[in-house]
Amino acid sequence: MLYSVLIYEFEASASLLSDAENKLNLDAHHHFQAELKQGDRLKQVVRLMPTSTATSLKKSTIIDGPFADTKEQFVGFYVFEADDLDDALSLIKILPNHATLEVRPIMYYEGGDIAGKSPTIIRHP
Amino acid sequence: MQASHRPLSDILSTARPIVIAALFRYFNNMDDAEDAYQEACLRALKNWPTKTVPDNPVAWLVFVGRNVGIDQIRKTKNTTSYAILPENANISVDESEINLHNQIEIHPYHDDVLRLLFICCHPSISFEQQVALCLRIIIGMPVEEIAAAFLSKPASIAQRINRAKASIAKLAQSYEAPNAAERQARIAQVRTAIYLLFNQGYAGNHAKQHINFLECREAIRLARLLLQLAPNDTENMGLLALCLFQNSRHKARIDAHQAIIMLKDQNRKLWDKAQIVEALQIIEKALRKGSVGSFQIQASIAATHAQSIDEASTNWSEIIELYKILSQIAPSPIISLNHAAAVFTSGQINQALKLALPLKTTLNDYPYYHGLMAEIYTVLKNIPKAKNHLESALKLTKNATQAILIREKIDQL
Numbered sequence: 098m099l100y101s102v103l104i105y106e107f108e109a110s111a112s113l114l115s116d117a118e119n120k121l122n123l124d125a126h127h128h129f130q131a132e133l134k135q136g137d138r139l140k141q142v143v144r145l146m147p148t149s150t151a152t153s154l155k156k157s158t159i160i161d162g163p164f165a166d167t168k169e170q171f172v173g174f175y176v177f178e179a180d181d182l183d184d185a186l187s188l189i190k191i192l193p194n195h196a197t198l199e200v201r202p203i204m205y206y207e208g209g210d211i212a213g214k215s216p217t218i219i220r221h222p
Numbered sequence: 223m224q225a226s227h228r229p230l231s232d233i234l235s236t237a238r239p240i241v242i243a244a245l246f247r248y249f250n251n252m253d254d255a256e257d258a259y260q261e262a263c264l265r266a267l268k269n270w271p272t273k274t275v276p277d278n279p280v281a282w283l284v285f286v287g288r289n290v291g292i293d294q295i296r297k298t299k300n301t302t303s304y305a306i307l308p309e310n311a312n313i314s315v316d317e318s319e320i321n322l323h324n325q326i327e328i329h330p331y332h333d334d335v336l337r338l339l340f341i342c343c344h345p346s347i348s349f350e351q352q353v354a355l356c357l358r359i360i361i362g363m364p365v366e367e368i369a370a371a372f373l374s375k376p377a378s379i380a381q382r383i384n385r386a387k388a389s390i391a392k393l394a395q396s397y398e399a400p401n402a403a404e405r406q407a408r409i410a411q412v413r414t415a416i417y418l419l420f421n422q423g424y425a426g427n428h429a430k431q432h433i434n435f436l437e438c439r440e441a442i443r444l445a446r447l448l449l450q451l452a453p454n455d456t457e458n459m460g461l462l463a464l465c466l467f468q469n470s471r472h473k474a475r476i477d478a479h480q481a482i483i484m485l486k487d488q489n490r491k492l493w494d495k496a497q498i499v500e501a502l503q504i505i506e507k508a509l510r511k512g513s514v515g516s517f518q519i520q521a522s523i524a525a526t527h528a529q530s531i532d533e534a535s536t537n538w539s540e541i542i543e544l545y546k547i548l549s550q551i552a553p554s555p556i557i558s559l560n561h562a563a564a565v566f567t568s569g570q571i572n573q574a575l576k577l578a579l580p581l582k583t584t585l586n587d588y589p590y591y592h593g594l595m596a597e598i599y600t601v602l603k604n605i606p607k608a609k610n611h612l613e614s615a616l617k618l619t620k621n622a623t624q625a626i627l628i629r630e631k632i633d634q635l
Contacts, residue, residue, distance in 0.1 A: 109333070109443045148450070149462055150500055
């Protein structure tokens with residue numbers, strides 16, 4: 098079964114993290130990616146630019162900023178293979194725990210199938 | 223949050239704006255909030271070295287500061303004062319740690335610091351008072367340093383801050399958050415305050431470079447929150463983009479001796495690409511809306527630098543055009559000086575001299591004015607005048623490394 102894990106963070110506070118704290122987070126992501134690469138379970142890694150750069154369309158009207166004014170912002174997501182929800186939840190335990198993570202099974206997936214090839218590397222600012 | 227590997231003074235100064243703002247929300251009084259913060263810091267300095275630094279130093283300081291403050295109010299004022307405290311004032315420490323982040327987020331401003339900035343920028347006090355209050359209360363800048371920044375005496379700055387505090391305390395609406403219309407009116411002042419905070423960190427005192435770097439990050443955090451508050455405000459976009467562009471140069475801007483490296487001499491490979499890319503996206507978004515403001519133009523100037531691999535290949539004519547617009551919508555002697563410097567670098571020496579000469583009246587105490595004049599006269603081979611300006615710059619500079627560089631230039635003439 099394909100799952101996604103959507104990552105939400107309090108974006109403004111993230112800019113206060115020290116280099117050492119950023120490195121800890123990045124290491125956790127690398128650990129997660131390495132773990133999933135065993136058995137070709139990692140399908141996609143996407144890190145979005147901050148919501149400051151977002152533009153939204155509401156009924157074709159252009160609006161500045163992210164679609165929803167939420168307390169935490171959607172910052173990126175993974176697509177990965179897991180046996181079931183239990184498996185998915187146990188895999189994502191490696192990810193940094195300050196973020197809010199939403200696990201969503203994937204209904205349809207096309208393109209960017211990187212199984213067996215070198216996957217996209219996550220780059221933190 | 224892992225905090226134990228950082229020095230205590232760092233942890234405390236990083237925490238200051240958030241802790242002060244949270245305490246202010248409890249006590250509705252700036253003096254009480256400051257006293258409580260000071261006492262909490264003293265206790266932290268006493269406790270943390272012997273035990274471990276708490277996982278969330280901000281929550282610890284807020285919790286301790288609030289308890290200290292409650293005790294103090296009980297002792298010094300009559301017991302009815304206790305009623306000013308919110309109903310949830312008695313939550314336990316664990317609960318406080320867990321809830322702190324949520325509390326900050328559920329506030330209408332998403333953030334106590336931003337709320338306090340809006341309060342400090344109350345329209346009933348003068349712009350200078352607003353700035354002094356922001357620097358003193360939120361950043362914790364010593365009165366002496368604020369006085370130096372304002373070219374004023376510490377005593378009169380202290381008086382200015384006290385008067386500002388008093389007039390804010392007297393206001394009928396107390397510290398209630400302004401409504402949407404008032405907020406819009408104040409947002410420009412809040413932007414200026416955030417940019418001052420950023421500049422304080424960016425252009426500040428070298429002895430405290432590391433702390434100042436943290437001030438820059440706090441300013442960027444606030445600029446992000448302000449943009450979230452009004453995401454379609456193009457000047458909010460300009461402010462965030464400008465701070466990001468400048469901050470992206472941080473690693474290239476300081477040499478091994480903590481001295482500042484000028485833009486033209488920086489190793490541009492050290493510029494932080496992630497911040498530049500984000501800032502370029504933001505400014506692109508802002509400019510397509512066609513409502514120009516000074517932060518957007520300053521960000522556009524920074525964007526032109528950010529996209530050039532070195533000084534020679536920089537699009538100086540575009541930068542000069544942007545400075546012309548900027549001098550019209552937000553005239554200031556510093557902007558005129560930067561305009562003249564851009565004209566000089568583009569090779570129009572006489573034009574630069576024409577622009578720089580009238581600045582003597584306003585910038586005679588500013589070392590960079592004399593630096594530019596010396597460069598102009600050196601190119602024009604007027605050595606006595608170049609030397610005079612270098613000597614003035616030497617007298618005015620507060621930076622030892624810069625003084626050495628100026629002396630070298632004098633010797634070379």
